[in-house]
Amino acid sequence: MTGNVYVGAMSPTGGTAKVAAMLCHGLSLHGVNPVKFDFLTPAQRALVPNFEEDDMVIFCFPVFTGRVPKSLTVWPQLHGHGSLAVVGAVYGNRACDDAPREMAALLQDHGFKVIAAAELLAQHSLEPRLAEGRPDAADAAWLSEFARQLLQTATDFKAGHLHEITIDRAPYKPYSPHPHPIVLNPARCRSCKVCSRFCPQQLIAAGGIADENELTAHCINCQACVARCPYHNRALPPQAQAILQQKMEQVWLNNQARKENRACFGQHN
Numbered sequence: 001m002t003g004n005v006y007v008g009a010m011s012p013t014g015g016t017a018k019v020a021a022m023l024c025h026g027l028s029l030h031g032v033n034p035v036k037f038d039f040l041t042p043a044q045r046a047l048v049p050n051f052e053e054d055d056m057v058i059f060c061f062p063v064f065t066g067r068v069p070k071s072l073t074v075w076p077q078l079h080g081h082g083s084l085a086v087v088g089a090v091y092g093n094r095a096c097d098d099a100p101r102e103m104a105a106l107l108q109d110h111g112f113k114v115i116a117a118a119e120l121l122a123q124h125s126l127e128p129r130l131a132e133g134r135p136d137a138a139d140a141a142w143l144s145e146f147a148r149q150l151l152q153t154a155t156d157f158k159a160g161h162l163h164e165i166t167i168d169r170a171p172y173k174p175y176s177p178h179p180h181p182i183v184l185n186p187a188r189c190r191s192c193k194v195c196s197r198f199c200p201q202q203l204i205a206a207g208g209i210a211d212e213n214e215l216t217a218h219c220i221n222c223q224a225c226v227a228r229c230p231y232h233n234r235a236l237p238p239q240a241q242a243i244l245q246q247k248m249e250q251v252w253l254n255n256q257a258r259k260e261n262r263a264c265f266g267q268h269n
């Protein structure tokens with residue numbers, strides 16, 4: 001490759017970041033030092049690198065209810081300028097459903113050429129028994145081989161031997177209804193601003209307080225604020241938590257078997 005290789009991650013609770021780090025390591029084993037960037041928050045998305053035609057950009061993001069997180073669907077600063085893109089949909093052992101093709105379409109609409117898409121495993125952020133401990137050593141080995149394949153695919157594409165992947169643009173499944181806004185105990189809040197800095201939807205004021213109507217309308221339940229509050233002060237209210245746990249128990253029962261990472265690439269001419 002003549003241009004840069006970028007690896008970007010949106011990682012509310014750290015699983016996607018682990019996958020992205022393993023992919024970066026895999027690229028480095030094949031002689032490429034990628035440029036990393038985060039796109040969790042609106043501030044980070046506004047500072048997205050200025051990609052050029054010779055670059056390849058790998059987008060790692062979490063699958064939420066079989067879709068791309070809503071926060072990414074409005075991203076006016078993102079411009080591909082004809083660079084190559086790879087979809088890295090990270091999920092928690094249930095299913096990716098529409099998320100990979102939705103992200104591929106989104107990237108194509110932003111001026112990227114999408115040459116590959118992958119479904120990658122990380123521990124489920126709502127039910128830790130799903131994909132527990134992943135990504136693991138076997139995932140790291142898979143991601144290293146994937147990195148090699150991506151570099152070869154980019155070279156083949158630039159030489160005119162490959163097409164972009166085919167993107168099915170049929171309507172997507174509806175977003176699942178949100179269980180309940182995540183709340184905090186104001187008495188225990190130390191106003192440290194961590195939750196406010198990491199909310200991908202910018203819903204939390206600096207003092208930790210969020211407007212309940214805004215939360216109901218726009219919270220994507222990503223768990224960033226829950227996972228990052230140093231004082232464990234953010235959670236679903238107990239009743240909503242119980243309903244979610246019941247639902248996740250069912251998801252666990254239906255998806256106990258280990259699933260494997262997989263990828264598709266643009267077809268040869």
Ligand SMILES: Cc1cc2nc3c(=O)[nH]c(=O)nc-3n(C[C@H](O)[C@H](O)[C@H](O)COP(=O)(O)O)c2cc1C
Pocket residue numbers: 010011012013014015016017061062063064065066067090091092093094095096121122123124125126220221222223
């Ligand atoms: C609101 C929400 C919805 C999710 N939906 C799915 C899903 O549809 N399928 C799946 O396999 N995993 C699902 N997951 C699990 C995440 O995709 C997975 O844990 C991912 O690694 C989270 O990334 P993070 O650790 O970077 O936050 C969901 C997690 C959350 C919080």
Ligand code: SF4
Pocket residue numbers: 182198199200201202203204218219220221222223224225226
């Ligand atoms: S308020 Fe909702 S969208 Fe914002 S960080 Fe918390 S869970 Fe995510």
Ligand code: SF4
Pocket residue numbers: 184188189190191192193194195196206207208228229230231232233234
């Ligand atoms: S991270 Fe926790 S303690 Fe800090 S402002 Fe948010 S709720 Fe308050």
